[in-house]
Amino acid sequence: EVQLVESGGGLVKPGGSLRLSCAGAGFIFSNAWMNWVRQAPGKGLEWVGRIKSKPDGETLDYAAFVKGRFSISREDSKNTVYLQMNSLKTEDTGLYYCSTGIDLDSWGQGTLVTVTS
Amino acid sequence: QSALTQPASVSGSPGQSITISCTGTSSDVGSYNRVSWYQQHPGKAPNLMIYEVNKRPSGVSNRFSGSKSANTASLTISGLQAEDEADYYCCSHAGGSTLYVFGSGTRVTVL
Numbered sequence: 001e002v003q004l005v006e007s008g009g010g011l012v013k014p015g016g017s018l019r020l021s022c023a024g025a026g027f028i029f030s031n032a033w034m035n036w037v038r039q040a041p042g043k044g045l046e047w048v049g050r051i052k053s054k055p056d057g058e059t060l061d062y063a064a065f066v067k068g069r070f071s072i073s074r075e076d077s078k079n080t081v082y083l084q085m086n087s088l089k090t091e092d093t094g095l096y097y098c099s100t101g102i103d104l105d106s107w108g109q110g111t112l113v114t115v116t117s
Numbered sequence: 118q119s120a121l122t123q124p125a126s127v128s129g130s131p132g133q134s135i136t137i138s139c140t141g142t143s144s145d146v147g148s149y150n151r152v153s154w155y156q157q158h159p160g161k162a163p164n165l166m167i168y169e170v171n172k173r174p175s176g177v178s179n180r181f182s183g184s185k186s187a188n189t190a191s192l193t194i195s196g197l198q199a200e201d202e203a204d205y206y207c208c209s210h211a212g213g214s215t216l217y218v219f220g221s222g223t224r225v226t227v228l
Contacts, residue, residue, distance in 0.1 A: 035217075037163075044120065044206060044219055044220070044222040045155070045163065045206050045219040046219060047208075047209070047217035047218070047219065048218065050216060061214065061216050062214065063214070063215045063216075064118065064213070064214050064215050078181055082191065088190075097162060097163070098163045103151070103153050103165060103168040103169070103219070104152070104153065104155070104163075104165065104208065105168070105174060107163050107164070107213040108162065109162050110162060111159075116205075
């Protein structure tokens, strides 16, 4: 059974930084393309970005709104993908999920990021 | 990239069928067969119900079906059950830097 566990969320001031982690189990993590998707409180889903597997070049893709503020990386030896978020804004507040594959087929339970002064 | 357009709410009685539409553009829904649908119960993570327009992951009931015509995709739930009450989001692959665009979400209510 695929398991994804996000961590690293918390309270941060505007302009601050946070690094989220997502640990995977129950599948061959090194072959998986990993996505980050977020959901603002009471709002819909919004794709943040993706990192492909190492065999597929670890290609990175980001949503337009990221604009260089966020970066995704992976550490296959730890079955973990990261989302480094810098220059955070209040509108970045929300639940951040990691998800696997090209069809976003499995999801973690999310980690909450709150950006407030 | 704008969100795909879904009706805010759809309702039906147990046993009935309902259809949720998802309207995009020729740059997303109209160009790709990578349209998926997610079910999200309150306080829970999304769950993939349909991928590649009309394919069901293992374990998803065959009461859920998907289709697409031009720039509009649709999710049909037949034999509506109380457990189907949830939010539903469509998602399409899109051109440009934003690879995936989600729909605005539809709240399904079982009367």
